[in-house]
Amino acid sequence: MSNYIKILGCGNSMGVPAAGNIWGQCNPKEPKNIRKRASILIKKDNKNIVIDTGADFRAQTLEYNINHIDAVIYSHYHGDHCHGIDDLRPFFRESKKAIPIYSDLDTIENLSERFPYCFKESLDGFYKAIVEPNIWTNKHFGYEQNIQGISITPFIQDHLSCKSIGVRVGDIAYSTDFASLDEFSLNCLKGINTWIADGAGYWDDEIFVHCTIKQLIKYNEIIGAKRVIVTDLSTRMDYKKLTNELPEGFEPAYDGLIINL
Numbered sequence: 534m535s536n537y538i539k540i541l542g543c544g545n546s547m548g549v550p551a552a553g554n555i556w557g558q559c560n561p562k563e564p565k566n567i568r569k570r571a572s573i574l575i576k577k578d579n580k581n582i583v584i585d586t587g588a589d590f591r592a593q594t595l596e597y598n599i600n601h602i603d604a605v606i607y608s609h610y611h612g613d614h615c616h617g618i619d620d621l622r623p624f625f626r627e628s629k630k631a632i633p634i635y636s637d638l639d640t641i642e643n644l645s646e647r648f649p650y651c652f653k654e655s656l657d658g659f660y661k662a663i664v665e666p667n668i669w670t671n672k673h674f675g676y677e678q679n680i681q682g683i684s685i686t687p688f689i690q691d692h693l694s695c696k697s698i699g700v701r702v703g704d705i706a707y708s709t710d711f712a713s714l715d716e717f718s719l720n721c722l723k724g725i726n727t728w729i730a731d732g733a734g735y736w737d738d739e740i741f742v743h744c745t746i747k748q749l750i751k752y753n754e755i756i757g758a759k760r761v762i763v764t765d766l767s768t769r770m771d772y773k774k775l776t777n778e779l780p781e782g783f784e785p786a787y788d789g790l791i792i793n794l
């Protein structure tokens with residue numbers, strides 16, 4: 534059985550094309566420019582863990598034939614990472630048990646306020662709780678957690694408007710939606726081979742909410758990943774143009790990209 538991480542979506546908050554068939558600077562003829570909202574699948578020993586369930590989650594499960602979900606890690610509570618939470622319901626119906634979700638306190642509280650019907654029973658049990666929340670605190674961040682038999686190390690990232698969670702699985706790490714990393718989190722990333730990282734700030738000089746490519750390059754001088762896969766790509770980031778612009782060892786993500794664990 535092959536174990537891998539698959540990029541289910543490498544798009545930024547609006548996806549590419551954005552609603553209204555807006556492609557921006559992306560060539561509509563390039564299939565790798567079609568990007569769903571950011572998410573990855575971690576698949577190991579037939580266990581499926583997804584990071585984030587954005588608005589494209591249902592479509593992602595159909596496209597990639599994901600027929601069970603064993604756990605979800607929510608990186609943070611922004612809409613493009615959680616608005617597909619309702620589509621966990623069919624998986625709950627099949628498995629008949631609440632799906633464990635993992636995140637920090639802020640994210641779990643925020644999700645339970647916005648989607649209370651996913652967290653608790655209603656109508657005398659007609660609607661069941663479809664998720665089972667698990668809160669990560671400082672005693673978890675930076676330390677290996679056993680999630681469904683998969684060893685995952687979560688770490689905190691600064692996304693300016695809130696914190697977000699990155700994860701390391703073996704020598705691969707995923708850092709969606711972040712502006713900066715502190716020394717503790719950079720230490721968690723040292724020694725990885727592959728870093729899937731938010732570069733939605735593109736070549737901007739200022740960092741605001743999303744990391745820039747210049748800053749990713751600086752971080753990777755510390756981390757030392759041989760392969761950096763830039764994700765959270767917007768309509769201004771054409772696949773071919775970005776491929777040509779990025780330095781050696783860096784490449785743009787695309788939906789469906791598989792990295793073996």
Ligand SMILES: [Zn+2]
Nearest residue numbers: 609611692710
């Ligand atoms: Zn975000």
